Amino acid sequence: MKAIKEISGKAYPFGRKNVDTDVVIPAHWLKTISREGLGKGCFETVRKEPGNVFEDEAYKGSPILIAGDNFGCGSSREHAAWALLDMGITAVIAPSYSDIFSGNAFKNGILAVALPQDAIDRLMEVAKTDPITIDLEHQTVTTPFQDRFTFEIDPFRKHCLLNGLDEVGLTMARNTAISSYEDKARDALPFLAKGIAA
Amino acid sequence: MTANPRTLYEKIWDAHVVERQDDGTSLIYIDRHLVHEVTSPQAFEALRVAGRKVRRPDLTLAVPDHNLPTTARLDSAGKRLPIADAESAQQLAALEANAPAFGIRYIGATDREQGIVHVVGPEQGFSLPGATIVCGDSHTSCHGGLGALAFGIGTSEVEHVLATQTLLLTQSKTMEVRVEGDLGVGITPKDLVLHIIGVIGTAGGTGHVIEFRGKVFEEMSIEGRLTVCNMSIEGGARAGLVAPDDKTIAYLKGRPLAPKGDDWDKAVAWWKSLATDPGAKFDKSVVIQAADVQPTVTWGTSPEDTVAIGGVVPAPESFADASKQDAARKSLDYMGLEPGQRMDEVEVQNVFIGSCTNSRIEDLRAAAAVLKGRKKAAGVKWAIVVPGSGLVKAQAEAEGLDKVFIEAGLEWREPGCSACLGMNPDKVPAGERCASTSNRNFVGRQGPGARTHLVSPAMAAAAAVTGKLTDVRTLV
Numbered sequence: 001m002k003a004i005k006e007i008s009g010k011a012y013p014f015g016r017k018n019v020d021t022d023v024v025i026p027a028h029w030l031k032t033i034s035r036e037g038l039g040k041g042c043f044e045t046v047r048k049e050p051g052n053v054f055e056d057e058a059y060k061g062s063p064i065l066i067a068g069d070n071f072g073c074g075s076s077r078e079h080a081a082w083a084l085l086d087m088g089i090t091a092v093i094a095p096s097y098s099d100i101f102s103g104n105a106f107k108n109g110i111l112a113v114a115l116p117q118d119a120i121d122r123l124m125e126v127a128k129t130d131p132i133t134i135d136l137e138h139q140t141v142t143t144p145f146q147d148r149f150t151f152e153i154d155p156f157r158k159h160c161l162l163n164g165l166d167e168v169g170l171t172m173a174r175n176t177a178i179s180s181y182e183d184k185a186r187d188a189l190p191f192l193a194k195g196i197a198a
Numbered sequence: 199m200t201a202n203p204r205t206l207y208e209k210i211w212d213a214h215v216v217e218r219q220d221d222g223t224s225l226i227y228i229d230r231h232l233v234h235e236v237t238s239p240q241a242f243e244a245l246r247v248a249g250r251k252v253r254r255p256d257l258t259l260a261v262p263d264h265n266l267p268t269t270a271r272l273d274s275a276g277k278r279l280p281i282a283d284a285e286s287a288q289q290l291a292a293l294e295a296n297a298p299a300f301g302i303r304y305i306g307a308t309d310r311e312q313g314i315v316h317v318v319g320p321e322q323g324f325s326l327p328g329a330t331i332v333c334g335d336s337h338t339s340c341h342g343g344l345g346a347l348a349f350g351i352g353t354s355e356v357e358h359v360l361a362t363q364t365l366l367l368t369q370s371k372t373m374e375v376r377v378e379g380d381l382g383v384g385i386t387p388k389d390l391v392l393h394i395i396g397v398i399g400t401a402g403g404t405g406h407v408i409e410f411r412g413k414v415f416e417e418m419s420i421e422g423r424l425t426v427c428n429m430s431i432e433g434g435a436r437a438g439l440v441a442p443d444d445k446t447i448a449y450l451k452g453r454p455l456a457p458k459g460d461d462w463d464k465a466v467a468w469w470k471s472l473a474t475d476p477g478a479k480f481d482k483s484v485v486i487q488a489a490d491v492q493p494t495v496t497w498g499t500s501p502e503d504t505v506a507i508g509g510v511v512p513a514p515e516s517f518a519d520a521s522k523q524d525a526a527r528k529s530l531d532y533m534g535l536e537p538g539q540r541m542d543e544v545e546v547q548n549v550f551i552g553s554c555t556n557s558r559i560e561d562l563r564a565a566a567a568v569l570k571g572r573k574k575a576a577g578v579k580w581a582i583v584v585p586g587s588g589l590v591k592a593q594a595e596a597e598g599l600d601k602v603f604i605e606a607g608l609e610w611r612e613p614g615c616s617a618c619l620g621m622n623p624d625k626v627p628a629g630e631r632c633a634s635t636s637n638r639n640f641v642g643r644q645g646p647g648a649r650t651h652l653v654s655p656a657m658a659a660a661a662a663v664t665g666k667l668t669d670v671r672t673l674v
Contacts, residue, residue: 033292078353167366171366188213190457194457
């Protein structure tokens with residue numbers, strides 16, 4: 001996973017509340033063998049609405065998505081996080097998130113920033129013309145107009161995101177402990193420790 | 199007496215702790231990882247993207263089962279037949295390519311050892327008592343029948359195990375399901391486990407690992423124990439366990455991937471030490487009287503919706519809580535049943551004998567014993583027998599069971615998950631009923647609109663003969 005220090009760039013001023021994961025990626029995109037390529041299906045139904053932000057050339061390729069309350073509710077599909085990443089979104093700013101989406105976003109290296117609704121309203125305005133900067137180290141969201149909002153984040157998640165550590169990577173960092181268990185198991189439980197040939 | 203008596207689950211857990219964390223979780227070592235085509239492609243892809251290897255390919259075994267059609271796999275010239283469904287074909291091809299790319303032993307679609315992962319694991323001696331076993335499939339609880347701590351995981355966890363051979367877990371609570379007395383004549387392990395789920399409910403085991411205890415389980419065959427533990431997940435439990443004993447040891451001895459020589463002796467000594475210590479405490483305990491267990495069928499769309507074959511469809515008002523009443527009404531509507539209707543008068547149009555719950559040799563023998571010299575009823579349009587593996591198929595054919603099935607008018611298929619879940623061509627038509635030896639009677643599980651009645655292999659055979667749900671004891 002890529003380490004995140006700062007995400008700076010244009011943002012989709014989407015703003016919608018209660019966006020469920022079926023909206024993020026409809027069910028017919030789930031029969032896949034890849035995490036990639038789902039960006040094409042991301043917000044598929046919203047893209048058909050006239051004047052939507054996702055088909056607007058002004059926002060194409062934005063790394064940030066601004067949304068309303070309870071983003072990512074509904075189905076637990078991890079595909080929602082994969083789809084956002086595949087369309088280039090590495091941070092979401094919203095007042096709140098569903099627990100499952102928040103977990104899936106973290107597992108896949110997406111920064112989910114929670115800010116109060118008035119801050120969201122202001123950022124929606126700015127995003128129409130100017131870039132936004134999220135500084136994870138200092139936990140701030142800033143604009144070129146001296147706006148400065150601070151956000152909270154779980155210290156463990158912050159550490160993981162700053163250092164590009166996904167859960168797999170974190171456990172791999174405990175290689176010494178795993179190897180030492182394997183050494184002991186070779187003596188104590190050889191019948192389990194010995195593998196089969198490919 | 200040990201100073202600190204422990205349960206079987208606690209002994210297996212303690213033997214696999216790599217590191218305890220301050221937050222109460224532990225990093226647990228995984229001894230055996232089974233991989234199939236549906237929940238693994240994105241896990242392998244993630245490894246590839248991150249440039250990671252499989253830490254212990256030698257503790258991993260890959261077998262396709264969910265999507266494989268159960269019709270002939272080779273043409274008359276011995277060439278592989280193509281798979282019609284493009285998405286299934288793609289998932290199967292992905293596993294076939296990923297296994298060798300990551301150095302993992304792969305049992306292919308046309309290999310004699312191919313079968314349902316939960317049949318293949320024990321059969322090959324890959325699954326062992328006291329081992330931690332995972333697979334991206336909820337019915338991994340099955341392997342607990344050998345005394346292994348076995349449970350299902352999601353795709354992200356599959357990736358985690360492939361890369362690290364560990365999982366970060368919170369220790370489960372312990373639950374004892376103690377069965378007292380003896381089962382009646384003609385009562386099978388499937389009847390017992392359906393009865394148990396009916397008593398404890400589908401949330402009865404939530405947060406717990408169940409240990410099945412009592413003389414009934416000691417006397418039960420390994421196949422029967424695998425059936426019972428298979429359905430632990432339907433009782434909400436993370437896993438189910440039966441303590442390993444002399445039967446377990448006899449079952450595993452000489453299997454291709456089982457320990458050999460000195461390792462075997464060490465293994466046997468350790469396995470014999472795993473049984474729950476006298477005085478060990480369970481967090482929860484349920485006692486079942488074996489004499490209460492009848493041939494059991496389901497009437498609704500949840501595995502807890504069980505009733506004895508001699509019983510009737512319950513009235514929704516008979517349930518205490520309002521949400522269950524509402525669920526029962528919806529179930530009866532979906533199932534096309536009326537309260538008070540006798541279960542042994544419910545007609546079925548389909549019969550499925552197979553799945554990781556009931557496709558082992560003992561299951562096929564039980565079904566064949568009922569079908570021998572009899573014919574499928576005219577009202578039964580589709581009846582298939584799907585062996586759990588190529589080796590089960592070969593054994594059944596050596597015993598002539600295939601001929602019994604074919605002469606009775608049933609189809610004899612190639613191994614796979616088949617009509618247990620609507621992922622391959624074996625489906626039950628909308629609005630029709632199926633007497634099924636599988637594990638889930640969910641809405642749409644066997645195909646959109648399909649109506650599933652869960653039963654034992656002998657009861658499924660009886661339904662094939664009479665065309666309706668039938669007390670098999672009236673046929674023997």
